Amino acid sequence: MTLREFIISRLQLFCFLVTMILVTSAVLGAVIAPEKELRYYHLFSPVIIAAACVLPTIITYFRKEPTIPEYIIRLIAELSVIEVLVLIMVSPPADVDIVYFRIMLGISVFVIYVLATLMMLYQRYLQSKKFTRQLRHLQKSE
Amino acid sequence: MLEIHCHTLSDEVKEIIAFVKSRNGQLTGTVDDTMYEIPVSDIYYIEAVENKLFIYTKSKVYETKQKLYELEEILKEKHFLKISKSMLLNLMKVSSIKPSLNSRFIAVLYSGEQVIISRKYVPELKKALKGDT
Numbered sequence: 001m002t003l004r005e006f007i008i009s010r011l012q013l014f015c016f017l018v019t020m021i022l023v024t025s026a027v028l029g030a031v032i033a034p035e036k037e038l039r040y041y042h043l044f045s046p047v048i049i050a051a052a053c054v055l056p057t058i059i060t061y062f063r064k065e066p067t068i069p070e071y072i073i074r075l076i077a078e079l080s081v082i083e084v085l086v087l088i089m090v091s092p093p094a095d096v097d098i099v100y101f102r103i104m105l106g107i108s109v110f111v112i113y114v115l116a117t118l119m120m121l122y123q124r125y126l127q128s129k130k131f132t133r134q135l136r137h138l139q140k141s142e
Numbered sequence: 143m144l145e146i147h148c149h150t151l152s153d154e155v156k157e158i159i160a161f162v163k164s165r166n167g168q169l170t171g172t173v174d175d176t177m178y179e180i181p182v183s184d185i186y187y188i189e190a191v192e193n194k195l196f197i198y199t200k201s202k203v204y205e206t207k208q209k210l211y212e213l214e215e216i217l218k219e220k221h222f223l224k225i226s227k228s229m230l231l232n233l234m235k236v237s238s239i240k241p242s243l244n245s246r247f248i249a250v251l252y253s254g255e256q257v258i259i260s261r262k263y264v265p266e267l268k269k270a271l272k273g274d275t
Contacts, residue, residue, distance in 0.1 A: 065260055065262065068242075068243050070244075124241040125241055128238075128239045128241045128247055131247070131267065132238045132239050134271035134272070135233060135236055135239065135271060138233060138234075138271060139234055142221070
């Protein structure tokens with residue numbers, strides 16, 4: 001992956017995360033504090049959190065090609081940094097148990113991370129399908 | 143038809159013969175000190191291993207005295223592509239391409255063998271598949 005492709009993939013990830021955080025906030029909010037009302041400025045939260053979560057993904061960009069174990073270690077490091085960042089950034093509502101809230105938040109971050117990783121893998125799968133199609137075309141044209 | 147006359151068949155002359163043959167769609171390789179002519183269309187990939195260069199066909203592996211960069215240049219027009227620091231792949235022998243975990247791709251050959259396409263060479267692959275090379 002070139003730096004340009006990496007930046008494009010991070011922008012795609014950012015948009016995906018904003019959507020996922022918005023959905024998760026709506027679901028968690030409906031479960032934990034359904035009576036709570038939000039103000040307009042709260043709508044910025046998914047954007048700010050998504051931007052903050054995309055930054056640590058720089059960990060997974062490397063000039064030298066990593067081995068599969070190195071790559072997996074970086075993914076775990078990336079997830080850990082994101083978990084810590086979100087747990088620091090998001091504070092629970094006043095009348096909600098902190099431990100319960102932190103666990104729910106941690107699980108939500110993990111689920112979103114897995115979904116985002118799967119989305120990126122799916123994009124690479126689509127790219128490889130495109131390569132195979134182009135390859136067939138090249139072989140037929142000879 | 144090209145004729146080469148020489149007093150002794152030295153290594154240099156052998157290299158010249160191999161070069162001329164490779165331009166004509168054939169490579170020269172050895173197996174157990176026996177020399178063979180290998181049609182380029184039979185080659186799956188060419189790999190450098192510890193300063194030696196090997197030519198892989200469906201069922202045989204030949205050693206060649208030619209250099210990887212020389213073959214890269216000669217075989218470029220025959221849809222051979224460098225896919226890692228040490229390997230040239232014949233795109234005509236690839237049945238499919240699938241993703242690998244660490245930004246690499248895997249080329250599945252018609253022989254069933256799989257070879258790794260390094261991240262660094264993916265842009266070249268894209269160009270080759272679009273017909274830019």
